[in-house]
Amino acid sequence: xxxxxxxxxxxxxxxxxxxxxxxxxxxxxxxxxxxxxxxxxxxxxxxxxxxxxxxxxxxxxxxxxxxxxxxxxxxxxxxxxxxxxxxxxxxxxxxxxxxxxxxxxxxxxxxxxxxxxxxxxxxxxxxxxxxxxxxxxxxxxxxxxxxxxxxxxxxxxxxxxxxxxxxxxxxxxxxxxxxxxxxxxxxxxxxxxxxx
Amino acid sequence: xxxxxxxxxxxxxxxxxxxxxxxxxxxxxxxxxxxxxxxxxxxxxxxxxxxxxxxxxxxxxxxxxxxxxxxxxxxxxxxxxxxxxxxx
Numbered sequence: 001x002x003x004x005x006x007x008x009x010x011x012x013x014x015x016x017x018x019x020x021x022x023x024x025x026x027x028x029x030x031x032x033x034x035x036x037x038x039x040x041x042x043x044x045x046x047x048x049x050x051x052x053x054x055x056x057x058x059x060x061x062x063x064x065x066x067x068x069x070x071x072x073x074x075x076x077x078x079x080x081x082x083x084x085x086x087x088x089x090x091x092x093x094x095x096x097x098x099x100x101x102x103x104x105x106x107x108x109x110x111x112x113x114x115x116x117x118x119x120x121x122x123x124x125x126x127x128x129x130x131x132x133x134x135x136x137x138x139x140x141x142x143x144x145x146x147x148x149x150x151x152x153x154x155x156x157x158x159x160x161x162x163x164x165x166x167x168x169x170x171x172x173x174x175x176x177x178x179x180x181x182x183x184x185x186x187x188x189x190x191x192x193x194x195x196x
Numbered sequence: 197x198x199x200x201x202x203x204x205x206x207x208x209x210x211x212x213x214x215x216x217x218x219x220x221x222x223x224x225x226x227x228x229x230x231x232x233x234x235x236x237x238x239x240x241x242x243x244x245x246x247x248x249x250x251x252x253x254x255x256x257x258x259x260x261x262x263x264x265x266x267x268x269x270x271x272x273x274x275x276x277x278x279x280x281x282x283x284x
Binding site for chain 2: 014017023026027030031034037038041042044045048052060061064067068071072074075077078079081082083086088091175176179180182183186187189190191193195196
């Protein structure tokens with residue numbers, strides 16, 4: 001005989017964190033990045049030697065450090081969301097500030113990398129590999145900047161007390177965007193800097 | 197005072213270890229189908245952890261969670277196919 005305790009619990013599915021509109025944007029962004037990644041991979045299949053040769057010239061250390069920086073910034077954003085869910089708005093803004101500073105480190109390292117390539121005379125028209133490398137990483141770079149702007153607005157609003165434990169959709173919206181930027185880089189780094 | 201979010205910390209540590217592993221493979225110069233498959237598997241694990249734990253999509257009703265997860269796995273699978281084509 002079935003007892004009440006043996007019945008499966010009713011699982012309540014949650015809705016997406018943050019504003020639904022940001023998710024439409026995130027899905028669209030993922031689609032664009034996905035097409036970009038596959039264009040890289042299938043173009044590489046026709047120019048394996050070229051891609052392998054020039055991939056060796058990339059600054060793999062910078063790419064790896066930037067991955068660690070973005071992963072850590074994502075952790076800070078998780079802590080910011082945890083803080084606002086407890087109603088600790090000032091703490092939330094502090095965690096967001098740490099995430100923004102991490103974003104600044106990413107930007108600094110990436111600019112140094114771009115600058116080094118520019119000094120070597122590398123441009124979009126140097127070859128197919130560099131065309132993909134520059135356009136993919138620059139496109140992602142712009143998303144990091146955009147994410148930093150979003151997190152800055154959210155951090156200021158949190159500091160001013162605009163969010164609470166009951167109402168913090170804005171924090172979750174900014175957090176979702178930032179994690180998307182992190183997710184894309186997690187695919188981009190091994191694809192462009194490591195795999196051959 | 198912040199409560200320690202052990203799950204998030206665990207995920208962060210896993211992401212760091214897998215990233216360092218990927219970097220070590222890059223430095224060693226290892227390549228080929230098996231290495232590519234291993235790297236793509238590690239990216240799948242990392243991406244899945246970010247989607248479920250950092251983004252907080254675990255427990256979110258369908259199809260919203262699965263759109264992101266499906267994006268990740270389809271892109272990685274097709275990248276794997278493209279690299280296999282490059283090998284032949």
